[in-house]
Amino acid sequence: MKLWLLPLLALSLLACSGNNGDKVFKNYQQRLARVLDTDLAAITVPPAAALAEPRDIKQALPDLRLDLTDTFTTRRCGLDTLIGERNSSLGRVYSASKQLSYELRFLSQLQRCLSLSWDNSALLSELQQVYQHKQASVHIAFNNMLLTDDTLRKQLFGVRDSLPLSDVAGQSETWQALTELSLLQQFIGEQNWQAAAAVDIEQQLQLLYQYNFIGRLQHSLRLSSHQLMQLNLMLASVKPEQLCQPRPDKQQLEILGNIFNKYFIAQVQQYTVNLERYQQQLWPLLETLYRDTPLQPALQQRFAGNYQQMRRELSQHVTWWQSLNRHCPLQLTPQG
Structure with missing residues (x-):
């Protein structure tokens, strides 16, 4: 299954024009933490691979x-x-x-x-x-x-x-x-x-x-990877089946469904799709320019490495939502 686009009903992408990626993620993180009554993992952004002077x-x-x-x-x-x-x-x-x-x-x-x-x-x-x-x-x-x-x-x-x-x-x-x-x-x-x-x-x-x-793309890839990791660490203690047993909290599930559609799909996932497009356009050119130079290993990590890490964290995050949808009546997928 393509991880970037879940099989959802047609949604209106209500993207907040002018919002940068950092604000998009923070808004989503705060809303999800609040409705689940849990705290976001407090971990710092790891340092980027060092570039030779x-x-x-x-x-x-x-x-x-x-x-x-x-x-x-x-x-x-x-x-x-x-x-x-x-x-x-x-x-x-x-x-x-x-x-x-x-x-x-x-x-x-x-x-x-x-x-x-x-x-x-x-x-x-x-x-x-x-x-x-x-x-x-x-x-x-x-x-x-x-x-x-x-x-x-x-x-x-x-x-x-x-x-x-x-x-x-x-x-x-x-x-x-x-x-x-x-x-x-x-x-x-x-x-x-x-x-x-x-x-x-x-x-x-x-x-x-x-x-x-390019400078902003590099920062965006690194930060998005980190913010998705924070989300996944937070959700590791929230088992989807526990939200529906013994009795589901319909109001909580309704809010979760709204967060999923309006903030994850329309903003967070759309943002990662955009970053994927930029990465696929620009990284091959950078890679060719800096191949066989002393900066190539560090740039590989800063661009391709962070991009792959972002994809892995996004995949894990999508899996949590899929599990929640199987256990709870959120109706996040089309009905047959």
Whole structure:
């Protein structure tokens, strides 16, 4: 049976617009605890898997100096402008993303230079050597951006802000940004320097920064998993058959049925369905980007691990309601 959608009568999803996931869960938890006259398990949210510090994983780029004193030669294929940019005061303090953009533009331009005919064989040999070194070092520049860029680090660390139940902004923009960065990774792997240099890295990072969707998704998965665990620990002491024996409390069961329909199905379960959709859209892109990097194990736990834990806790929670429905006349399923 698909755990996300129970076989229920058609329900009007009365989602509270503007409610974030934390409020949705707390409202449901409080109502359920009150009607069952029990207390919610007081356990703290476990810490997220630690991410390595940038200083411990950033790699230095090889310091290659291209001494082209022949002004005519450098102007011939546009390298003089790029060399001047790198040697400027701003060029010396490039962020990891701007450094990567520079390396890609340099490779693209140098590739064009090498396609020209050269009378100076010594200069041509020097350009070829630089080209080979740059092709090897650009992977370091790409990883440095992934591992140390401030915007990306904020997404990976997560923020204490859950995604809302409805009217969620930034999902498509985040998917677009991650897709562009994945294409960039692909272009670099294919040594397609023209295509790689054309990717606007700063624009993609700006989209991620603007919506912070990944950071909020990570927090939402982790918190939802924890809040479902709290509910299941609370319900472990409430046996469904005891609510109907020896005589059922019809008022209590009516309230439980209302909580199930209005707050669990229409809000809590709908919220987890939303998180599942976001996870399935965005995690494969993140996983591809960070595969074989020092952050991959921690991100696997922060995203895929919390997602699977949320599913397990939800399954256990649904089982409790199914058991209650078998023992008590709640009529939570369609009647034959």
